[in-house]
Amino acid sequence: MKEEFKIIANSIQREKSILDVGCGDGELMKFIYENISKKIRGLEISKDNVQKCIQKGLTVIEGNAELDLQQFPSNSFDYVILSQTLQAFLNPEKVISDLLRIGKTSIVTIPNFGFWKVRFNLLFKGTMPVTKTLPNEWYNTPNLHMCSIKDFVNFCNDRKINLFKSLALTNNKVSSINKVNLNFKNLTSELGIFLIEK
Amino acid sequence: MNEFNDIKKIIIKKPLKLDCGVTIVDYPVAYETYGKLNQDKDNAIMVFHALTGDQFASGKNPITNKDGWWSYVIGPNKALDTNKYFIICANVIGGCMGSYGPSSIDKKTGKKIGINFPVITINDMVNAQFNLLDHFNINKLFCVTGGSMGGMQVLQFIANYPDKSKIAIPIACSASHSAQNIAFNELGRQAIMADENWKNGNYDLENKSPAKGLSVARMAAHITYLSKKGLQEKFGRKLQERDKIKFGFDADFQIESYLRYQGSIFVDRFDANSYLYITRAMDYFDLSKNSNGDLSKVFKNTKTKFFIISFTSDWLYPTAENREIVIALNAINADVGFLEVKSDKGHDSFLLDVPDFLNALKNFVDNSYKK
Numbered sequence: 001m002k003e004e005f006k007i008i009a010n011s012i013q014r015e016k017s018i019l020d021v022g023c024g025d026g027e028l029m030k031f032i033y034e035n036i037s038k039k040i041r042g043l044e045i046s047k048d049n050v051q052k053c054i055q056k057g058l059t060v061i062e063g064n065a066e067l068d069l070q071q072f073p074s075n076s077f078d079y080v081i082l083s084q085t086l087q088a089f090l091n092p093e094k095v096i097s098d099l100l101r102i103g104k105t106s107i108v109t110i111p112n113f114g115f116w117k118v119r120f121n122l123l124f125k126g127t128m129p130v131t132k133t134l135p136n137e138w139y140n141t142p143n144l145h146m147c148s149i150k151d152f153v154n155f156c157n158d159r160k161i162n163l164f165k166s167l168a169l170t171n172n173k174v175s176s177i178n179k180v181n182l183n184f185k186n187l188t189s190e191l192g193i194f195l196i197e198k
Numbered sequence: 199m200n201e202f203n204d205i206k207k208i209i210i211k212k213p214l215k216l217d218c219g220v221t222i223v224d225y226p227v228a229y230e231t232y233g234k235l236n237q238d239k240d241n242a243i244m245v246f247h248a249l250t251g252d253q254f255a256s257g258k259n260p261i262t263n264k265d266g267w268w269s270y271v272i273g274p275n276k277a278l279d280t281n282k283y284f285i286i287c288a289n290v291i292g293g294c295m296g297s298y299g300p301s302s303i304d305k306k307t308g309k310k311i312g313i314n315f316p317v318i319t320i321n322d323m324v325n326a327q328f329n330l331l332d333h334f335n336i337n338k339l340f341c342v343t344g345g346s347m348g349g350m351q352v353l354q355f356i357a358n359y360p361d362k363s364k365i366a367i368p369i370a371c372s373a374s375h376s377a378q379n380i381a382f383n384e385l386g387r388q389a390i391m392a393d394e395n396w397k398n399g400n401y402d403l404e405n406k407s408p409a410k411g412l413s414v415a416r417m418a419a420h421i422t423y424l425s426k427k428g429l430q431e432k433f434g435r436k437l438q439e440r441d442k443i444k445f446g447f448d449a450d451f452q453i454e455s456y457l458r459y460q461g462s463i464f465v466d467r468f469d470a471n472s473y474l475y476i477t478r479a480m481d482y483f484d485l486s487k488n489s490n491g492d493l494s495k496v497f498k499n500t501k502t503k504f505f506i507i508s509f510t511s512d513w514l515y516p517t518a519e520n521r522e523i524v525i526a527l528n529a530i531n532a533d534v535g536f537l538e539v540k541s542d543k544g545h546d547s548f549l550l551d552v553p554d555f556l557n558a559l560k561n562f563v564d565n566s567y568k569k
Binding site: 041060 | 529533537557561562566
C-alpha cells in the first residue's frame with residue numbers, strides 16, 4: 001500500500017466513523033475497514049471505481065463531491081479524508097469548508113507544486129511539470145487548482161482553520177512540517193498531509 | 199382468465215386494514231420460492247415485483263410458459279444466487295396471478311369481484327406480503343429488493359418494518375410518484391375505460407374483456423420503459439415486411455408492429471381491472487406524505503444497509519429521483535451506497551442483461567451476506 005495511505009490510516013482512531021471523499025478504487029477504505037474501523041463510507045465520481053469498491057464490499061455513493069457533499073449533515077463523521085483530490089475541484093475553497101463542516105477532523109493530502117523537481121521542470125525545461133505525483137501533461141491533467149505545501153498552510157492560516165498536524169512525504173520518508181522548516185519542506189517534499197479542524 | 203389451482207398460496211387469516219378503510223380477511227397471497235431456507239433462517243430474500251410482474255420471478259412461468267421476469271437476476275450463481283439464498287416472491291394483492299385481486303371470486307355472489315375490489319396502496323401490498331415471514335417462520339430477512347414498483351415496496355417495507363431486513367436494494371424507483379408518472383398511468387387507465395367491453399369493470403360477467411383498451415395501455419407504457427436511443431437503434435425508421443410505405447394505417451414501421459405485438463401478448467396474461475388498481479396504488483405512493491415531505495424521518499432509526507441503483511437512460515424513474523432517496527438516507531447518516539449504471543435500455547434495464555448492473559448487485563449482496 002502507498003506510504004501516504006499508511007500515514008492517513010495511522011492518523012485515525014479505532015472504531016471512529018470515516019467518510020473518504022474521492023475514494024477511488026477503495027484501496028485505502030479497504031485497509032481502514034479491515035484494520036481500523038468498519039464505520040467507513042466513500043464518495044466517488046467514477047462508475048468504474050464505484051464498481052471496484054462494491055466488489056471489495058465497501059459502501060460507496062456515486063457522486064460529485066462539489067455537488068453532493070452538501071447533502072451530508074454537519075458533524076456526521078469523525079474523520080473526512082480527501083486524498084490528492086483537492087487540486088481537481090472547480091472550487092476547492094467550498095470543498096474544504098464542506099469537509100470541515102461534515103467531519104470533526106479532516107485529513108487532506110496534496111501533491112506539492114513547490115517540490116523542487118516541479119520547479120526544475122518549469123525553470124530549466126520551460127515545460128509544465130510532469131512528475132511521479134503529477135503524471136499528466138498540461139492538456140490532459142484533471143488538476144485545475146494546483147497548490148504548494150506553503151500555499152495550503154497559508155490558506156489555512158488566512159481562514160483561521162486549525163492546522164494541527166502537518167506532515168511531508170518524500171521517497172516514502174515522513175517528516176513534520178513546522179514554521180521553521182516550512183520553506184525547506186516546501187522545496188523537498190512530494191506530498192503534504194494535513195490534519196485540519198474548524 | 200387462467201385457473202390457479204396448482205400455484206402456491208397461503209390464506210391470510212389475520213385481518214388487514216387497508217389504507218382506504220376497508221378491512222380484508224381470509225384472503226389469498228400467491229407466492230413462489232427459489233433456493234432453500236437454511237437452518238439459521240438468515241438467507242431469505244424477499245423480491246417484490248413491478249406493475250405487470252408476478253410471483254414467477256425466475257424459471258418458467260407455468261401460466262405464460264415464458265422465462266420469469268427476473269431470470270437474469272435469480273438463479274444458480276446469478277446475482278441472487280439460489281445456491282446460497284432462499285428467495286420468496288409473492289403476487290401483490292390487486293394482482294391477477296392468484297393473490298386477492300379484482301379477478302378473485304366473491305364468495306357471496308360467486309362472481310368476480312371486479313370494480314368492487316377496494317382501492318389498495320403500496321403500503322397494503324407490503325403489509326399483505328409481510329405475512330409470508332410468519333408463514334416461513336423467518337424472524338428477519340437478509341434482503342428486500344425489487345425494481346420500479348418493486349423498489350417502492352422495498353422502501354415501504356423498510357419504513358414499516360425498520361428491523362426486519364439486513365439489507366435493502368431499491369432499484370430504478372422513486373419515493374413519490376411524479377406528475378409525469380401519474381399522467382402515464384392515467385393514460386393507460388383511460389384507454390381501458392374507453393373500451394366498450396370494459397363495462398364499468400363488470401366485463402368478466404359477459405366473458406368479453408377490454409382487450410383493445412388494455413393493449414393500448416400496455417403500448418403506451420411500453421414506450422416509457424425504453425429509451426429514445428434504444429428505440430432508435432433497434433427500430434429506427436425500418437419498415438415491417440415491406441419495401442416502401444403503403445399510404446395507410448397498417449403497421450408500416452417495425453416499431454408499430456412491435457408495440458402492437460407487445461400489447462396483444464399482454465392481454466392474454468393480465469387482467470384489465472388489476473391494471474387499474476395497481477397503477478392507482480403506484481400513483482398514491484408518496485412515502486414522505488405523513489412526515490410533511492421529510493423523507494429522512496420515514497427511515498429514522500433504521501439499521502438497514504441500503505444500496506440504491508438507477509440507470510442513466512431511465513427517464514420514467516430518473517437518477518435524480520433515486521438520488522432523492524440517497525440524500526434522505528445520508529441526512530440521517532444511514533448506511534447507504536449508490537450507483538447509477540450506464541445503460542441505453544431505459545427503465546427496463548433492471549429486467550435485462552446489463553452486466554454492470556448484475557455484477558454490482560451480485561457483489562453487494564454476496565459481500566453483505568458474508569459480514
